[in-house]
Amino acid sequence: MRTNEEILSSLPSDSALAGRTALVTGSTGGIGEAVARVLAASGAEVLVSGRDAGRARGVVDAITASGGRAHALTADLGAAPGEIRAFAERAQEALGGRVDLLVNNAGVYPGLLTPSVTDEEMEALWATNVRAPHVLVALLAPRMAERGAGVVVNVGSWMARVGVPYKALYPATKAAVEQLTRAWAAEFGPRGVRVNGVAPGATATRGTAGNADQLAAMTKATPAGVPVRPVDIAYAVRYLVSDEAAFVQGATLDVDGGLAATRLR
Numbered sequence: 001m002r003t004n005e006e007i008l009s010s011l012p013s014d015s016a017l018a019g020r021t022a023l024v025t026g027s028t029g030g031i032g033e034a035v036a037r038v039l040a041a042s043g044a045e046v047l048v049s050g051r052d053a054g055r056a057r058g059v060v061d062a063i064t065a066s067g068g069r070a071h072a073l074t075a076d077l078g079a080a081p082g083e084i085r086a087f088a089e090r091a092q093e094a095l096g097g098r099v100d101l102l103v104n105n106a107g108v109y110p111g112l113l114t115p116s117v118t119d120e121e122m123e124a125l126w127a128t129n130v131r132a133p134h135v136l137v138a139l140l141a142p143r144m145a146e147r148g149a150g151v152v153v154n155v156g157s158w159m160a161r162v163g164v165p166y167k168a169l170y171p172a173t174k175a176a177v178e179q180l181t182r183a184w185a186a187e188f189g190p191r192g193v194r195v196n197g198v199a200p201g202a203t204a205t206r207g208t209a210g211n212a213d214q215l216a217a218m219t220k221a222t223p224a225g226v227p228v229r230p231v232d233i234a235y236a237v238r239y240l241v242s243d244e245a246a247f248v249q250g251a252t253l254d255v256d257g258g259l260a261a262t263r264l265r
């Protein structure tokens with residue numbers, strides 16, 4: 001099986017998303033980076049964001065080196081709503097005055113057993129995973145609706161629909177994201193804005209690198225048998241933002257190697 005980096009560094013180009021602009025949050029690494037690179041390879045002009053300016057620049061360089069268009073803009077999405085609105089305005093400006101595609105990917109997954117979750121972790125989970133997407137959609141989706149077109153994709157998690165004994169609040173934030181996906185599809189869909197989600201399974205990223213053994217153990221008994229690659233999530237996002245998904249509204253697509261849906265033993 002080809003590695004994530006092998007695939008990302010040799011993506012074929014096409015023009016399926018030519019003329020569209022995309023804001024991908026949390027695209028300085030992991031799943032978001034793959035989404036940014038895949039959307040750019042399909043012709044979208046992409047705004048790469050995260051807190052780390054160096055990594056953002058690296059992703060922009062990778063995109064431009066392969067002929068794509070991208071800009072970097074740093075932001076802390078755990079910040080107060082006013083700062084996130086200011087970031088969205090700057091992002092829109094960097095993209096020439098229009099955000100056509102919004103991918104709410106940035107997310108944090110700290111905290112293990114419920115009694116050990118700190119106040120800071122609780123705050124970060126709520127602020128980054130739920131409040132920030134809400135602020136971005138509240139600002140940008142009405143503008144998409146005014147233009148009569150736009151797509152939002154929210155990145156959820158396989159954990160949103162199963163109980164696991166080692167994390168409770170993080171899956172709850174992702175369950176909130178799934179419900180927001182359905183609600184926003186109803187709220188903005190009639191005005192031309194499609195809203196959907198992708199629920200990744202255990203995916204090998206920088207964020208999960210410290211838990212590689214756990215990832216391997218979790219995925220061993222799935223049909224896929226190995227962790228998801230970030231690019232697999234990115235392909236699903238590319239489908240959902242494309243015109244081919246015109247009748248997909250309010251859905252969350254599992255891209256988890258069968259983790260949530262199956263039991264092999």
Ligand SMILES: NC(=O)c1ccc[n+]([C@@H]2O[C@H](COP(=O)([O-])OP(=O)(O)OC[C@H]3O[C@@H](n4cnc5c(N)ncnc54)[C@H](OP(=O)(O)O)[C@@H]3O)[C@@H](O)[C@H]2O)c1
Pocket residue numbers: 025026027028029030031032033049050051052053055075076077078079105106107108109128155156157158199200201202203204205206207208
């Ligand atoms: N990996 C998995 O197994 C898995 C499974 C299910 C769902 N997910 C979800 O998929 C998404 C991406 O996960 P990942 O594994 O790719 O994560 P990751 O490797 O930790 O990368 C997270 C990305 O989000 C950005 N980010 C984190 N906190 C931020 C903040 N406060 N402000 C702005 N940007 C922030 C990071 O950028 P900076 O470091 O530059 O700030 C980075 O680009 C998350 O929503 C996660 O919950 C992941």
